[in-house]
Amino acid sequence: MMTKQIRVPATYMRGGTSKGVFFNLSDLPEEAQVSGEARDQLLMRVIGSPDPYAKQIDGMGGATSSTSKTVIVSKSSKEGHDIDYLFGQVAIDKAFVDWSGNCGNLSAAVGPFAIQSGLISKDKLPENGLAEVRIWQANIEKTIVAKVPMVDGEVQELGDFLLDGVTFPAAEIAVEFVDPSSSEGSMFPTGNLIDDLDVPDIGTFNATMISAGIPTIFIDASELGLKGTELQEDINGSDDWLKKFETIRAHGALKMG
Known part of the structure; x- marks a missing residue:
């Protein structure tokens, strides 16, 4: 039809x-x-x-x-x-x-x-x-x-x-x-400026976790074995990196509540 x-x-x-x-x-x-x-x-x-x-x-x-x-x-x-x-x-x-x-x-x-x-x-x-x-x-x-x-x-x-x-x-x-924070007025929902973020099978990272409109996790590129100068396609074209970042994102989001 x-x-x-x-x-x-x-x-x-x-x-x-x-x-x-x-x-x-x-x-x-x-x-x-x-x-x-x-x-x-x-x-x-x-x-x-x-x-x-x-x-x-x-x-x-x-x-x-x-x-x-x-x-x-x-x-x-x-x-x-x-x-x-x-x-x-x-x-x-x-x-x-x-x-x-x-x-x-x-x-x-x-x-x-x-x-x-x-x-x-x-x-x-x-x-x-x-x-x-x-x-x-x-x-x-x-x-x-x-x-x-x-x-x-x-x-x-x-x-x-x-x-x-x-x-x-x-x-x-x-x-x-x-007032973009969604964490009862705090941009740092864990209460810390820097946390140890433990991600199973990937590693433990010094991470700053901020919630300001959308939860975001900041990690030094060198801790991930990156330089920080990689281009978009270097990450988006890699299933391995995408899976790692998604796993880090999920664990960070849970830690932020």
């Missing part, structure tokens, strides 16, 4: 060193406007996952973790905020959308998208200058403040701001993460 395609308005945007597909919540099909399988299935199909070839050829994903992302934005009902921002990290070769964390990079694109989509009251937008957009990050329940440059009543896109990892310059968008 032939299934008719559906039309869903979307915007493909870069924020920082990530790219993703952005949606206005009200533009999604009704069944996808709430969390659940229908929403996940829609977003995975848009991105092109799960793809056993790990290429996402038939989708908007770029076959890397930094380009397999989705964002849903809506007007906020939370006091003191303009919009709600929900981030979905789409797995490339698995049928999974991770809603547990934030994307700091795409946070820079949420404000411009909200303005261009008419989600911000016009009386809050200067003709020229900085528009302050207060964002409720729904995944981690934190406040983000974006300072979006405006020129002639429109979001400024061109500029001379250069960001490491991005080839071309663009407008600079300052982003403030208000």
Whole structure:
């Protein structure tokens, strides 16, 4: 039986060193406007996952973790905020959308998208200058403040701001993460600046574990037998290294609670 395609308005945007597909919540099909399988299935199909070839050829994903992302934005009902921002990290070769964390990079694109989509009251937008957009990050329940440059009543896109990892310059968008820690006010959830992180079958490492929007583990490259100058493909192209880092990540996440 032939299934008719559906039309869903979307915007493909870069924020920082990530790219993703952005949606206005009200533009999604009704069944996808709430969390659940229908929403996940829609977003995975848009991105092109799960793809056993790990290429996402038939989708908007770029076959890397930094380009397999989705964002849903809506007007906020939370006091003191303009919009709600929900981030979905789409797995490339698995049928999974991770809603547990934030994307700091795409946070820079949420404000411009909200303005261009008419989600911000016009009386809050200067003709020229900085528009302050207060964002409720729904995944981690934190406040983000974006300072979006405006020129002639429109979001400024061109500029001379250069960001490491991005080839071309663009407008600079300052982003403030208000009290980003998710550990009762502490960025160091273990209570220590440095811990001994014991990872079975891999080793014990001096690690600094920080929770600020997303849990992160810092380890000196030399302790892993690396130089710290390896390029992305040196790690992403190695199943052995990917498995080691995933195991370290899992044990560190448990230690952080």
